[in-house]
Amino acid sequence: MEQHDAIIIGAGIFGCGIAFELSRRGLDVGVVEMNPGPGMGSTSSSGAIVRFSYTTVDGVRMAWEGNQYWENFADYLETEPGDHEFGVAHKVTVGTAFLRTHEDLHALWVANMTEAGVPFEEWTAEETIERMPFLTLAEYGGARAPDDPAFWADPIGEFPGALYNPDAGYISDPQLAAQNLHIAATKKGATFHFGERMTELLHTDGRVTGIRLETGQEIHAPIVVNVGGPWSSMVNGIAGQDATMAIKTAPMRHEAHLAPAPDHIDFEHNGMIVGDLDQGMYFRPAPGNNIFVGSADPECDGHDWVDDMDQLHREVTEPLWSRQMMRVAKRMPEFGVPRQRMGVAEAYDVSSDWGPVYDRGDLDGFYMACGTSGNQFKNACVASHLMAELITAVEAGHDHDRDPLVVAGRFTGTPIAMSAFSRNRSVNTESTGTVLG
Numbered sequence: 488m489e490q491h492d493a494i495i496i497g498a499g500i501f502g503c504g505i506a507f508e509l510s511r512r513g514l515d516v517g518v519v520e521m522n523p524g525p526g527m528g529s530t531s532s533s534g535a536i537v538r539f540s541y542t543t544v545d546g547v548r549m550a551w552e553g554n555q556y557w558e559n560f561a562d563y564l565e566t567e568p569g570d571h572e573f574g575v576a577h578k579v580t581v582g583t584a585f586l587r588t589h590e591d592l593h594a595l596w597v598a599n600m601t602e603a604g605v606p607f608e609e610w611t612a613e614e615t616i617e618r619m620p621f622l623t624l625a626e627y628g629g630a631r632a633p634d635d636p637a638f639w640a641d642p643i644g645e646f647p648g649a650l651y652n653p654d655a656g657y658i659s660d661p662q663l664a665a666q667n668l669h670i671a672a673t674k675k676g677a678t679f680h681f682g683e684r685m686t687e688l689l690h691t692d693g694r695v696t697g698i699r700l701e702t703g704q705e706i707h708a709p710i711v712v713n714v715g716g717p718w719s720s721m722v723n724g725i726a727g728q729d730a731t732m733a734i735k736t737a738p739m740r741h742e743a744h745l746a747p748a749p750d751h752i753d754f755e756h757n758g759m760i761v762g763d764l765d766q767g768m769y770f771r772p773a774p775g776n777n778i779f780v781g782s783a784d785p786e787c788d789g790h791d792w793v794d795d796m797d798q799l800h801r802e803v804t805e806p807l808w809s810r811q812m813m814r815v816a817k818r819m820p821e822f823g824v825p826r827q828r829m830g831v832a833e834a835y836d837v838s839s840d841w842g843p844v845y846d847r848g849d850l851d852g853f854y855m856a857c858g859t860s861g862n863q864f865k866n867a868c869v870a871s872h873l874m875a876e877l878i879t880a881v882e883a884g885h886d887h888d889r890d891p892l893v894v895a896g897r898f899t900g901t902p903i904a905m906s907a908f909s910r911n912r913s914v915n916t917e918s919t920g921t922v923l924g
């Protein structure tokens with residue numbers, strides 16, 4: 488019978504990251520992944536943006552600490568020559584400019600970044616346009632679908648500028664980052680089972696004892712970690728944990744699109760990550776002078792909850808693609824709507840308040856890092872450290888529910904209160920209710 492100290496369900500960026508962190512602490516780790524390789528779930532579709540605009544101070548601290556892992560990723564992996572056949576994922580620092588569309592949100596982000604010590608600049612309209620002359624700061628009064636006549640109405644004003652973070656950027660290849668962590672974890676002794684699906688949690692007397700795979704095979708361990716990404720609610724359901732949690736998670740379908748920048752604009756090198764809550768979207772430079780366009784969930788687009796992740800429709804659809812392209816054209820007037828539809832369709836693992844759950848479950852030995860809500864790729868490494876600290880402390884007898892752990896960041900030393908990521912926290916009422924968290 489196969490036996491480990493801990494079993495991890497899922498080999499996305501989180502599963503590989505937690506496998507690495509637990510293995511380097513000396514645990515014998517087994518990882519079960521139904522895909523044939525690491526990072527092939529929602530991680531592979533990620534925009535992999537590293538930004539610091541969150542509505543809670545703990546959220547900002549996490550993102551800032553998380554950024555240090557990406558700045559030092561090869562060293563963090565303890566890379567030795569020949570380890571990574573396809574190279575090591577790296578951060579491309581381009582900066583973020585969030586257009587100043589909502590003064591309340593702008594003030595909250597500024598306060599949180601100030602408290603967390605994250606560098607930022609408040610740009611005037613002139614400074615914003617000087618930095619990105621291909622943009623307009625026109626205020627359209629909110630996102631609309633192109634079949635709404637209001638979509639075509641003239642602007643009602645102009646935004647006063649943008650909030651700029653020079654250290655923001657994106658990770659060159661999110662799937663490669665998961666592969667890198669997979670290799671680093673394997674070097675520390677972790678065992679990965681690809682092409683295997685966990686279908687049952689084994690437990691006795693309120694304590695986890697292992698899992699059963701679809702094949703009927705049992706793998707035993709006193710610790711099981713749910714990092715199933717958009718399948719997390721399914722795995723929590725199998726474990727009987729979902730009903731007792733205050734914060735729920737559920738998969739929501741999302742598309743992200745790719746379009747060429749106009750030939751005369753070198754967006755890849757002169758562009759940056761632009762947050763535009765007026766048009767309900769964000770976009771960033773992508774290799775080959777392309778523009779990666781993501782949705783910030785404007786109300787008019789609705790929410791596409793997924794009943795069965797095994798039936799997720801993974802093709803980009805015309806209506807969403809064309810409305811996003813037309814929204815980009817409203818923000819970047821020289822953008823020509825492309826003929827070819829490009830992009831990805833995947834699911835976010837959305838929580839009740841669009842913030843993650845990094846916590847234990849009610850059953851002893853059951854843990855979860857889920858509810859990543861389309862905004863936690865950036866935090867996968869720091870969250871893996873937090874999860875490993877949590878598991879170590881709880882297994883040593885610490886009562887995390889009564890006395891939530893505060894973990895010092897490995898790089899910044901900043902204390903991060905894990906209560907902010909509790910399964911039983913109160914819903915964050917400041918949340919934007921979108922992918923921005």
Ligand SMILES: Cc1cc2nc3c(=O)[nH]c(=O)nc-3n(C[C@H](O)[C@H](O)[C@H](O)COP(=O)(O)OP(=O)(O)OC[C@H]3O[C@@H](n4cnc5c(N)ncnc54)[C@H](O)[C@@H]3O)c2cc1C
Binds near residue numbers: 530
């Ligand atoms: C379109 C899109 C854009 C995004 N953009 C950004 C961004 O710009 N910045 C950012 O920070 N975040 C972003 N995110 C979010 C980020 O990508 C995710 O939070 C992160 O990748 C989740 O990683 P994960 O390991 O939890 O999930 P996944 O990568 O989905 O991995 C979970 C794995 O678990 C496996 N699994 C599930 N159930 C079982 C089972 N029962 N048995 C075996 N295996 C199982 C699945 O096969 C899957 O491989 C984006 C997400 C999407 C979809």
